[in-house]
Amino acid sequence: MHLQVDDVDLPMAPYQLAIANLLPGDMEPPNFRTDAYTVAAEAAEFEQFLDDRFPREKFPEFRREVDNPGRSPVLWGCTAPSKIACYQVIVEIRRMWRAAASVGRLIAVMSNDRLPLLRICGFCQKLFIAGRNNQMTCDKKCGSALRWRRKRAKAKEYELNRELNISRKDRQQKLKKKGAVK
Ligand SMILES: [Zn+2]
Helix, strand or coil: CCCCCCCCCCCCCHHHHHHHCCCCCCCCCCCCCCCCCCHHHHHHHHHHHHHHHCCCCCCHHHHHHHCCCCCCCCCCCCCCCCHHHHHHHHHHHHHHHHHHHHHHHHHHHHCCCCCCCEEECCCCCCEEECCCCCCCCCCHHHHHHHHHHHHHHHHHHHHHHHHHHHHHHHHHHHHHHHHHHC
């Protein structure tokens, strides 16, 4: 089976990737639900939801997009009529491209094929397009962070095994001693 996102030559404008990355990769933006009766009440509730979940200080880029429906500045000409619609568009695009990267990877692994170039960073989980086939992180910083994490995990495993062996030997010796006493 050969299904590779980058082989299909999708007209994927870089801005879609930028939209998908407006929020950090290691979080899942929730769907906004309300049972408010009026548009005004819904808007007020959504405003609260935004400030609680995505405070401007912490998510400035994302908030710049959501807070300016219809005249989103840098990335896209989103014509979403309201903040809620804007939020939904961003979340939708983000889910779609992240799913494409995950599914593409799964298919490639199952069919023992080359990994598609649309990927999720192995360290920060950001979506990116790999420049080389063996590039697994979005940039060099994440690359060295990932190597460091793997190294530490290996060292930890080694340490754990060593302790396990020591306590095993310890137990065996105690058992031997007990046997000797009898
Ligand atoms: Zn990264």
